[in-house]
Amino acid sequence: MAKSNANSGGASVLEEEAADLYRPPASRSTDGRTTADPDDGAGEPFLRARRRVPVRRGLLPVWAQSGWGKLAFGGVVLAMLGLIAALILATRSFLDHDPRFRIESAASIQTLGNSQLSRAELLSVFGSDIGRNLFFVPLAKRRAELEQIPWVREATVMRVLPNQLRAAIQERTPIAFVEVHGRIELADADGVILTMTPQQMAARHYSFPVVRGVNPADPPAIRAARMQMYQRFVAELDATGEHISAQLSEVDLSDPDDVRATVPSNRSDLLLHFGQEDFLARWHNYQAHVAQWEQQYPHLASIDLRYEHEVVLKMAGDPGTNPGARTEAKSATKPAAKPDRAEAQPAHATAAVARNAKAPARKPPAAKHPAQSHVPGKNPQGKGQESPAKPHAARSVDQSTNQGAA
DSSP, rough: OEEEEEEEHHHHHHHHHHHHHOOOOOOOTTTOOOOOTTOOOOOOOOOOOOOOOOOSSSSOOGSSHHHHHHHHHHHHHHHHHHHHHHHHHHHHHHHHHGGGGBBOSSSGGEEEEEESHHHHHHHHGGGGGGGGGGGGGOHHHHHOOOOOTEEEEEEEEEETTTTTEEEEEEEEOOOEEETTEEEEEEEETTEEEOOOHHHHHHHHHHOOOEEEEETTSHHHHHHHHHHHHHHHHHHHHHTSSGGGGOOSSSEEEETTEEEEEOOOOOOEEEEEEESSSSSHHHHHHHHHHHHHHHHHOEEEEEEEESSSSSSEEEEEEOTTTTTHHHHHHTTTOOOOOOOOOOOSSSSSEEEEEOSSSSSOOOOOTTTTTTOOOOSSTTTTSSSSSOOOOOOOOOOOOOOTOOOOOO
Protein backbone atom coordinates (compact mmCIF):
# COMPACT_ATOMS: atom_id res chain seq x y z
CA MET A 1 0.00 0.00 0.00
CA ALA A 2 2.74 2.34 0.74
CA LYS A 3 4.34 1.60 -2.55
CA SER A 4 1.19 2.20 -4.43
CA ASN A 5 0.62 5.42 -2.60
CA ALA A 6 4.07 6.48 -3.44
CA ASN A 7 3.50 5.71 -7.08
CA SER A 8 0.23 7.50 -7.06
CA GLY A 9 1.83 10.48 -5.41
CA GLY A 10 4.50 10.62 -8.04
CA ALA A 11 1.92 10.40 -10.78
CA SER A 12 -0.05 13.24 -9.29
CA VAL A 13 3.02 15.40 -9.19
CA LEU A 14 3.67 14.72 -12.89
CA GLU A 15 0.10 15.48 -13.78
CA GLU A 16 0.25 18.78 -11.95
CA GLU A 17 3.40 19.80 -13.80
CA ALA A 18 1.82 18.88 -17.14
CA ALA A 19 -1.27 20.84 -16.24
CA ASP A 20 0.89 23.86 -15.55
CA LEU A 21 2.56 23.53 -18.93
CA TYR A 22 -0.63 23.03 -20.89
CA ARG A 23 -3.34 25.59 -21.06
CA PRO A 24 -6.47 24.86 -23.05
CA PRO A 25 -7.30 27.24 -25.86
CA ALA A 26 -9.69 30.03 -25.19
CA SER A 27 -13.27 29.33 -26.07
CA ARG A 28 -15.27 31.28 -28.61
CA SER A 29 -18.67 32.73 -27.93
CA THR A 30 -21.55 32.63 -30.32
CA ASP A 31 -20.82 36.13 -31.59
CA GLY A 32 -17.25 35.17 -32.55
CA ARG A 33 -15.47 36.78 -29.63
CA THR A 34 -12.74 34.94 -27.78
CA THR A 35 -13.25 34.45 -24.07
CA ALA A 36 -10.78 33.28 -21.48
CA ASP A 37 -11.11 30.01 -19.63
CA PRO A 38 -13.15 30.57 -16.48
CA ASP A 39 -10.97 28.09 -14.56
CA ASP A 40 -7.90 30.13 -15.33
CA GLY A 41 -7.70 32.51 -12.47
CA ALA A 42 -5.18 34.76 -14.15
CA GLY A 43 -7.20 35.00 -17.35
CA GLU A 44 -3.99 35.24 -19.50
CA PRO A 45 -4.14 34.06 -23.15
CA PHE A 46 -1.92 31.29 -24.44
CA LEU A 47 1.51 32.65 -25.52
CA ARG A 48 3.90 30.82 -27.87
CA ALA A 49 7.64 30.96 -27.39
CA ARG A 50 9.49 33.45 -29.65
CA ARG A 51 12.03 32.05 -32.15
CA ARG A 52 15.27 33.92 -32.50
CA VAL A 53 16.33 34.66 -36.08
CA PRO A 54 20.07 35.02 -36.64
CA VAL A 55 20.99 38.41 -38.25
CA ARG A 56 24.01 38.60 -40.55
CA ARG A 57 26.06 41.70 -40.08
CA GLY A 58 28.37 42.88 -42.93
CA LEU A 59 29.26 41.32 -46.29
CA LEU A 60 32.14 39.25 -45.03
CA PRO A 61 31.58 35.63 -44.04
CA VAL A 62 31.75 34.72 -40.37
CA TRP A 63 35.28 33.35 -40.60
CA ALA A 64 36.49 36.63 -42.17
CA GLN A 65 35.16 38.92 -39.49
CA SER A 66 38.16 38.52 -37.30
CA GLY A 67 41.47 40.27 -37.98
CA TRP A 68 43.26 37.25 -39.44
CA GLY A 69 40.14 36.33 -41.40
CA LYS A 70 40.05 39.73 -43.05
CA LEU A 71 43.66 39.40 -44.12
CA ALA A 72 43.01 35.96 -45.54
CA PHE A 73 39.91 37.19 -47.43
CA GLY A 74 41.86 40.12 -48.91
CA GLY A 75 44.56 37.78 -50.14
CA VAL A 76 42.00 35.58 -51.87
CA VAL A 77 40.44 38.60 -53.63
CA LEU A 78 43.84 39.89 -54.80
CA ALA A 79 44.77 36.48 -56.12
CA MET A 80 41.55 36.28 -58.15
CA LEU A 81 42.07 39.77 -59.62
CA GLY A 82 45.63 38.93 -60.54
CA LEU A 83 44.48 35.76 -62.27
CA ILE A 84 41.88 37.68 -64.30
CA ALA A 85 44.45 40.31 -65.35
CA ALA A 86 46.89 37.61 -66.36
CA LEU A 87 44.24 35.96 -68.53
CA ILE A 88 43.45 39.27 -70.23
CA LEU A 89 47.09 40.02 -70.95
CA ALA A 90 47.69 36.54 -72.26
CA THR A 91 44.69 36.80 -74.58
CA ARG A 92 45.81 40.19 -75.87
CA SER A 93 49.32 38.97 -76.46
CA PHE A 94 47.97 36.00 -78.35
CA LEU A 95 45.77 38.18 -80.58
CA ASP A 96 48.52 40.74 -81.17
CA HIS A 97 51.37 38.45 -82.05
CA ASP A 98 49.79 35.37 -83.50
CA PRO A 99 50.67 35.23 -87.23
CA ARG A 100 47.21 34.02 -88.11
CA PHE A 101 45.86 37.57 -87.50
CA ARG A 102 48.40 39.35 -89.72
CA ILE A 103 47.26 41.02 -92.98
CA GLU A 104 49.59 39.38 -95.45
CA SER A 105 48.84 41.27 -98.69
CA ALA A 106 46.37 43.49 -100.52
CA ALA A 107 44.37 40.37 -101.35
CA SER A 108 43.29 40.32 -97.69
CA ILE A 109 41.46 43.68 -98.12
CA GLN A 110 37.97 43.49 -99.60
CA THR A 111 36.47 46.48 -101.46
CA LEU A 112 32.75 46.83 -102.11
CA GLY A 113 30.54 49.45 -103.78
CA ASN A 114 33.12 51.09 -106.08
CA SER A 115 32.11 51.63 -109.71
CA GLN A 116 33.62 55.05 -110.48
CA LEU A 117 36.72 54.54 -108.34
CA SER A 118 39.22 51.79 -109.03
CA ARG A 119 40.30 49.23 -106.47
CA ALA A 120 43.81 50.69 -106.51
CA GLU A 121 42.47 54.12 -105.47
CA LEU A 122 40.78 52.58 -102.43
CA LEU A 123 43.73 50.38 -101.49
CA SER A 124 45.99 53.44 -101.38
CA VAL A 125 44.35 54.27 -98.03
CA PHE A 126 45.38 50.89 -96.55
CA GLY A 127 48.98 50.86 -97.80
CA SER A 128 50.49 51.05 -94.28
CA ASP A 129 48.33 48.18 -92.99
CA ILE A 130 49.94 45.46 -95.10
CA GLY A 131 51.83 43.18 -92.70
CA ARG A 132 50.13 44.69 -89.65
CA ASN A 133 48.12 42.77 -87.12
CA LEU A 134 44.40 42.92 -87.82
CA PHE A 135 43.61 44.31 -84.37
CA PHE A 136 46.13 47.15 -84.73
CA VAL A 137 44.35 48.73 -87.73
CA PRO A 138 42.60 52.02 -86.71
CA LEU A 139 39.20 51.53 -88.31
CA ALA A 140 37.84 55.01 -87.55
CA LYS A 141 40.87 56.70 -89.07
CA ARG A 142 40.70 54.58 -92.22
CA ARG A 143 37.01 55.37 -92.59
CA ALA A 144 37.68 59.10 -92.34
CA GLU A 145 40.47 58.83 -94.93
CA LEU A 146 38.17 57.05 -97.36
CA GLU A 147 35.52 59.75 -96.99
CA GLN A 148 38.13 62.37 -97.89
CA ILE A 149 38.07 61.04 -101.46
CA PRO A 150 35.60 63.31 -103.34
CA TRP A 151 33.81 60.40 -105.01
CA VAL A 152 33.11 58.66 -101.67
CA ARG A 153 29.89 59.77 -100.01
CA GLU A 154 29.97 57.29 -97.10
CA ALA A 155 32.39 54.53 -96.06
CA THR A 156 32.42 51.57 -93.67
CA VAL A 157 35.51 49.62 -92.56
CA MET A 158 35.31 46.40 -90.54
CA ARG A 159 37.49 43.47 -89.47
CA VAL A 160 36.85 40.01 -90.88
CA LEU A 161 38.51 37.28 -88.82
CA PRO A 162 41.07 35.94 -88.91
CA ASN A 163 43.12 38.28 -91.15
CA GLN A 164 40.99 40.38 -93.53
CA LEU A 165 39.57 43.89 -93.80
CA ARG A 166 36.38 44.89 -95.61
CA ALA A 167 35.90 48.43 -96.98
CA ALA A 168 32.41 49.22 -98.29
CA ILE A 169 31.73 52.63 -99.85
CA GLN A 170 28.77 54.54 -101.28
CA GLU A 171 29.78 56.66 -104.25
CA ARG A 172 28.41 60.05 -105.22
CA THR A 173 26.17 60.39 -108.28
CA PRO A 174 26.95 63.23 -110.71
CA ILE A 175 23.97 65.28 -111.90
CA ALA A 176 25.60 68.19 -113.79
CA PHE A 177 28.70 69.47 -115.51
CA VAL A 178 30.52 72.42 -113.94
CA GLU A 179 33.29 74.59 -115.29
CA VAL A 180 36.29 74.84 -112.95
CA HIS A 181 39.27 76.94 -114.06
CA GLY A 182 38.48 76.35 -117.71
CA ARG A 183 37.95 72.60 -117.29
CA ILE A 184 34.70 70.70 -117.36
CA GLU A 185 34.15 68.65 -114.21
CA LEU A 186 31.16 66.92 -112.61
CA ALA A 187 29.08 67.87 -109.56
CA ASP A 188 26.72 65.87 -107.37
CA ALA A 189 23.57 66.95 -105.50
CA ASP A 190 25.65 68.42 -102.63
CA GLY A 191 27.78 70.56 -104.93
CA VAL A 192 30.89 68.41 -104.48
CA ILE A 193 33.19 68.73 -107.48
CA LEU A 194 34.03 65.32 -108.99
CA THR A 195 37.07 64.95 -111.23
CA MET A 196 36.99 62.64 -114.26
CA THR A 197 38.94 62.52 -117.48
CA PRO A 198 37.15 63.34 -120.76
CA GLN A 199 37.67 59.76 -121.91
CA GLN A 200 35.92 58.43 -118.82
CA MET A 201 33.04 60.89 -119.28
CA ALA A 202 32.64 59.81 -122.89
CA ALA A 203 32.71 56.14 -121.92
CA ARG A 204 29.91 56.68 -119.39
CA HIS A 205 27.81 58.79 -121.83
CA TYR A 206 27.08 61.62 -119.41
CA SER A 207 24.71 64.25 -120.79
CA PHE A 208 24.10 67.19 -118.43
CA PRO A 209 23.82 70.96 -118.76
CA VAL A 210 26.85 72.98 -117.75
CA VAL A 211 26.05 74.64 -114.41
CA ARG A 212 27.67 77.97 -113.63
CA GLY A 213 27.81 79.59 -110.22
CA VAL A 214 29.07 76.50 -108.35
CA ASN A 215 32.70 77.19 -107.42
CA PRO A 216 34.99 74.96 -105.34
CA ALA A 217 36.02 77.99 -103.26
CA ASP A 218 32.44 78.58 -102.07
CA PRO A 219 31.37 77.13 -98.70
CA PRO A 220 29.69 73.69 -98.92
CA ALA A 221 26.38 75.12 -97.68
CA ILE A 222 26.20 77.62 -100.57
CA ARG A 223 27.08 74.99 -103.16
CA ALA A 224 24.49 72.59 -101.75
CA ALA A 225 21.76 75.28 -101.80
CA ARG A 226 22.48 76.15 -105.43
CA MET A 227 22.43 72.53 -106.49
CA GLN A 228 19.10 72.10 -104.74
CA MET A 229 17.75 74.99 -106.81
CA TYR A 230 19.12 73.34 -109.94
CA GLN A 231 17.44 70.03 -109.09
CA ARG A 232 14.11 71.77 -108.48
CA PHE A 233 14.46 73.64 -111.77
CA VAL A 234 15.19 70.49 -113.79
CA ALA A 235 12.55 68.43 -112.00
CA GLU A 236 9.83 71.00 -112.72
CA LEU A 237 10.78 71.26 -116.39
CA ASP A 238 10.71 67.46 -116.77
CA ALA A 239 7.56 66.95 -114.71
CA THR A 240 5.41 66.33 -117.79
CA GLY A 241 7.78 63.80 -119.34
CA GLU A 242 8.91 66.14 -122.15
CA HIS A 243 12.59 66.01 -121.06
CA ILE A 244 12.91 69.74 -121.52
CA SER A 245 16.16 69.78 -119.55
CA ALA A 246 17.84 67.98 -122.45
CA GLN A 247 17.42 71.17 -124.51
CA LEU A 248 19.41 73.27 -122.02
CA SER A 249 23.06 73.85 -122.73
CA GLU A 250 23.90 75.98 -119.66
CA VAL A 251 22.24 76.87 -116.36
CA ASP A 252 23.53 79.89 -114.42
CA LEU A 253 22.88 79.80 -110.66
CA SER A 254 24.99 82.82 -109.72
CA ASP A 255 21.89 84.81 -108.75
CA PRO A 256 19.76 82.83 -106.26
CA ASP A 257 16.69 84.91 -107.27
CA ASP A 258 17.05 84.33 -111.01
CA VAL A 259 17.76 80.98 -112.64
CA ARG A 260 19.13 81.68 -116.13
CA ALA A 261 19.36 79.05 -118.83
CA THR A 262 20.98 79.10 -122.25
CA VAL A 263 19.19 77.29 -125.07
CA PRO A 264 20.20 76.94 -128.72
CA SER A 265 18.11 78.75 -131.34
CA ASN A 266 18.11 79.07 -135.12
CA ARG A 267 20.67 81.87 -135.25
CA SER A 268 22.50 81.80 -131.90
CA ASP A 269 22.05 80.81 -128.29
CA LEU A 270 19.34 82.55 -126.29
CA LEU A 271 19.59 83.47 -122.61
CA LEU A 272 16.32 82.87 -120.74
CA HIS A 273 15.53 84.39 -117.33
CA PHE A 274 13.24 82.12 -115.31
CA GLY A 275 13.36 83.76 -111.88
CA GLN A 276 12.81 81.34 -109.00
CA GLU A 277 9.34 79.89 -109.62
CA ASP A 278 6.84 78.82 -112.31
CA PHE A 279 9.61 77.37 -114.46
CA LEU A 280 7.42 75.13 -116.61
CA ALA A 281 4.77 77.79 -117.33
CA ARG A 282 7.45 80.27 -118.36
CA TRP A 283 9.06 77.70 -120.62
CA HIS A 284 5.74 77.09 -122.37
CA ASN A 285 5.35 80.85 -122.84
CA TYR A 286 8.78 80.97 -124.45
CA GLN A 287 8.05 78.05 -126.78
CA ALA A 288 4.73 79.55 -127.91
CA HIS A 289 6.26 82.86 -129.06
CA VAL A 290 9.96 82.31 -129.77
CA ALA A 291 9.48 81.77 -133.50
CA GLN A 292 7.63 85.06 -133.90
CA TRP A 293 10.12 86.92 -131.73
CA GLU A 294 13.09 85.64 -133.70
CA GLN A 295 11.44 86.54 -136.98
CA GLN A 296 10.63 90.04 -135.80
CA TYR A 297 13.99 90.64 -134.05
CA PRO A 298 16.86 88.92 -135.89
CA HIS A 299 19.39 89.98 -133.24
CA LEU A 300 17.45 88.64 -130.29
CA ALA A 301 19.88 87.63 -127.52
CA SER A 302 17.95 87.39 -124.24
CA ILE A 303 14.36 86.85 -123.11
CA ASP A 304 13.26 87.78 -119.59
CA LEU A 305 10.25 85.60 -118.65
CA ARG A 306 9.91 86.66 -115.03
CA TYR A 307 6.94 88.99 -115.50
CA GLU A 308 3.33 87.91 -115.35
CA HIS A 309 1.85 89.52 -118.49
CA GLU A 310 4.90 90.59 -120.45
CA VAL A 311 8.40 89.60 -121.42
CA VAL A 312 11.52 91.67 -122.02
CA LEU A 313 13.40 91.02 -125.25
CA LYS A 314 17.00 92.19 -125.32
CA MET A 315 18.90 92.55 -128.57
CA ALA A 316 22.59 92.27 -129.33
CA GLY A 317 24.48 94.47 -131.76
CA ASP A 318 25.49 93.32 -135.21
CA PRO A 319 28.28 90.71 -135.12
CA GLY A 320 31.69 92.31 -135.18
CA THR A 321 30.42 95.88 -134.83
CA ASN A 322 29.35 96.01 -131.19
CA PRO A 323 30.74 93.02 -129.29
CA GLY A 324 29.98 94.60 -125.92
CA ALA A 325 26.24 94.55 -126.55
CA ARG A 326 26.03 90.76 -126.53
CA THR A 327 27.96 90.56 -123.29
CA GLU A 328 25.60 93.05 -121.68
CA ALA A 329 22.61 91.01 -122.78
CA LYS A 330 24.04 87.82 -121.29
CA SER A 331 24.84 89.38 -117.94
CA ALA A 332 21.62 91.32 -117.47
CA THR A 333 20.52 91.44 -113.85
CA LYS A 334 17.04 91.35 -112.38
CA PRO A 335 15.20 94.63 -113.01
CA ALA A 336 13.79 96.46 -110.04
CA ALA A 337 10.34 97.00 -111.57
CA LYS A 338 8.36 96.14 -114.66
CA PRO A 339 9.80 97.96 -117.68
CA ASP A 340 6.78 99.99 -118.76
CA ARG A 341 8.84 102.72 -120.41
CA ALA A 342 11.39 102.47 -123.18
CA GLU A 343 14.03 104.46 -121.31
CA ALA A 344 14.16 101.74 -118.58
CA GLN A 345 15.92 99.34 -120.98
CA PRO A 346 19.72 98.76 -120.91
CA ALA A 347 21.77 101.44 -122.61
CA HIS A 348 24.05 98.97 -124.44
CA ALA A 349 21.50 96.70 -126.04
CA THR A 350 18.45 97.20 -128.20
CA ALA A 351 15.36 96.07 -126.26
CA ALA A 352 11.69 95.46 -126.90
CA VAL A 353 8.78 94.75 -124.60
CA ALA A 354 6.22 92.24 -125.85
CA ARG A 355 2.89 92.15 -124.01
CA ASN A 356 1.06 88.85 -124.03
CA ALA A 357 -2.25 90.42 -123.04
CA LYS A 358 -4.47 91.65 -125.88
CA ALA A 359 -4.22 95.41 -126.13
CA PRO A 360 -4.25 97.98 -128.95
CA ALA A 361 -0.87 99.00 -130.33
CA ARG A 362 0.70 102.00 -128.68
CA LYS A 363 3.44 104.11 -130.21
CA PRO A 364 6.15 105.63 -128.03
CA PRO A 365 5.87 109.42 -127.64
CA ALA A 366 8.04 111.01 -130.29
CA ALA A 367 8.65 114.15 -128.26
CA LYS A 368 10.28 112.31 -125.38
CA HIS A 369 12.43 110.00 -127.57
CA PRO A 370 13.30 111.86 -130.75
CA ALA A 371 16.45 109.81 -131.28
CA GLN A 372 14.79 106.37 -130.92
CA SER A 373 13.22 104.32 -133.64
CA HIS A 374 11.27 101.09 -133.76
CA VAL A 375 13.37 99.79 -136.69
CA PRO A 376 16.43 98.01 -135.29
CA GLY A 377 19.76 98.65 -137.00
CA LYS A 378 18.80 101.93 -138.76
CA ASN A 379 20.16 105.39 -138.14
CA PRO A 380 17.70 107.33 -135.96
CA GLN A 381 18.44 110.44 -138.08
CA GLY A 382 16.85 108.78 -141.12
CA LYS A 383 20.03 108.66 -143.25
CA GLY A 384 19.71 104.94 -143.85
CA GLN A 385 23.21 104.18 -142.52
CA GLU A 386 24.10 101.58 -139.95
CA SER A 387 24.71 102.97 -136.49
CA PRO A 388 26.15 100.18 -134.31
CA ALA A 389 27.62 102.61 -131.80
CA LYS A 390 24.15 103.80 -130.71
CA PRO A 391 21.75 100.93 -129.99
CA HIS A 392 18.03 101.62 -130.22
CA ALA A 393 15.04 100.90 -128.00
CA ALA A 394 11.82 99.76 -129.64
CA ARG A 395 8.45 98.71 -128.30
CA SER A 396 6.11 96.19 -129.87
CA VAL A 397 2.87 94.46 -128.99
CA ASP A 398 2.64 90.69 -129.42
CA GLN A 399 -0.92 89.91 -130.38
CA SER A 400 -2.26 86.40 -129.80
CA THR A 401 -3.57 86.49 -133.40
CA ASN A 402 0.08 86.59 -134.66
CA GLN A 403 -0.27 90.15 -135.98
CA GLY A 404 2.82 92.21 -136.68
CA ALA A 405 4.32 94.67 -134.20
CA ALA A 406 3.18 98.27 -134.35
